[in-house]
Amino acid sequence: MKIAVASGKGGTGKTTLSTNLASFLAESRETVLADLDVEEPNSGLFIRAEAGGEEDKYKMIPEWDAGKCTLCGICREVCNFNAITQIMDEIMVFPQLCHSCYACSELCPRDALPMKKQKMGVLRYFKQGNLSFVESELDIGEEQAVPLIAQTIAYVDRHCPGDVIKIFDAPPGTSCPVIEATKDADLVILVTEPTPVGLHDLSLAVETMKALKRDFCVVINRDGLGNADVESYCVRENIPVIAKIPNQRSIAEFYSDGKLLYHEISAVKDALEKIIAYIDARPGAGKTEKGAE
Amino acid sequence: MKIAFTSKGKDWDAPIDPRFGRTEYFFIYDEASGGSRIVDNTDVTYEAHGAGPKTAQRLFGEKAEILITGNGPGGNAASVLEKAGMRIYTGAGEMSVKEAYEAYKKGDLKQF
Known part of the structure; x- marks a missing residue:
């Protein structure tokens, strides 16, 4: 099952949720985490895993x-x-x-x-226990994220087939890179914050996911901040809010130290358990994904 | 000299469009004949990518020798304009076409 973590607005907690969710899942089952924010991948800051190797990635350009x-x-x-x-x-x-x-x-x-190969970036892979971690990074000066995101997803499909939960840490925004990172996802988790800007960008992300016909749900991060407009919006639009992560200074402190949160903060662990329960209750959960190999 | 101004309107009093690739119009003034004409570039609004090279290609077709604009073209457009041998003057972003022409004549604009 592929789960993309996206947001619309940047800085709402995609990486925080992706890294914590993947690490928590990996305590009990095979899990893949792929950082698809190839312009500035940062999931790796929170994942302590053995480097497995890296490969250069190319796109084809006419000469x-x-x-x-x-x-x-x-x-x-x-x-x-x-x-x-x-x-x-x-x-x-x-x-x-x-x-x-x-x-x-x-x-x-x-x-x-004639089309010629041109290097655009690098893909790295890591392994720690049940967790496989893949990240790609565009070379400096490269403007297009989409080809590298597509190749990273293809790498995950090839190397981690079958009944494995795959968490995709998507780029922010609602443009082509986000489309590429979410278009095959069985579920898209939109992370937002309960502020006017959070709501505005969430609504753009919701419209995008509707156009892509994705199944999606919302996680509210920094709950307690701002106002209740995000929740009323989700009720009105019939979008499930599957978990909330509180607005808490200690979370920011652990984050800034590059630490995962769920061992330290019970509210985060509770939120992850709710998210996992939601994922596991979905039709198709636990079944071998079609077209994986 | 045939001079192209990036402009937001169709006459001498129109403000200069500070952008090159996504300029709304070119106001083209032919110093030799004293005539001027307008080139509509508004269709470029719908280009998600590559507005610069597309606009540069269009301007090349107009056979202007001098470009007067605001911020100056981006990298892709600049390489096309350079190939075309265009002389580019920038810094007219807050002026009208008329003021920009006067500033160019006085040597007040910056050569790109």
Whole structure:
């Protein structure tokens, strides 16, 4: 079962929840945690695990062959992302805009834009007891998270098939990287805080999950802060609020020391138990996931 | 010289659009003939990615030699404009087209 932890708003506690939930689950069963916030992965700060290794990740980018090109301009016309420009007798390719769709390369009548590998980042994997931890990190200057997120999920599918809970720590926001990180999830947990900004961004995330037809629920973090508008919104929208984590200074202190919370703070452990009960009560829980291998 | 201004409107009094890639219009003034024309760039609003190179390509088609704008183009657009041999002046973001032209004539704008 794949569970994505997303939020809309940044800084609401995705990583806190993902790392604590995965570590707690791993005390009793096989669990995978994947940090898909590849622009700034930070789950690794909280996971003490043995490094298993790392691999470079590549995307495919067209490379212009001036000798073969007749300057017909088809490549520029078919590119949906403005990644190809023609200035006088030169074709310019912008790798940061390219989405590796192959249209220019395939439709070029002269084969003048062969696709070439270009390194975009690195994937690392770790193991500690029942917990497998995978994180990917984009190289500095790389603008596109989506291809690396897709390859990281593919890595998890390949290496951790079957009846295993997989927690995906998603990026913030509601744009392409979040879509990629949540689109295959059996359940999306939206972490929010009970503030006006938390509510605003939660509602954007909810609209996104509805459009993706995902099953989703809400966890309220820093409960006690702000007001009750998030809860009324969830009632109105018929969205289950499955747990609350209190607004407590000691939580921030443990967090800033890079420590997990549930051993130290019973309210966090209670919240995790509620979340796990919700996950286990879902139809399909405990069954081998389809299409895993 | 044929001069392109990034603009938010269609006449000399229109404010300069400080953005290059997502400028609403180009106000193009031909110093030789004294004529001017407008190039509509508002369709770029709908581009999620690559507004800079797309706008640069459009401007290249207009055969302007000088670009006067506000913040200056981003990296992708700048590399296209450089290939096209465009001279770029920035710092006109708070001016009208007319004021920007005067500032350019006086040498008050910064060459990019």
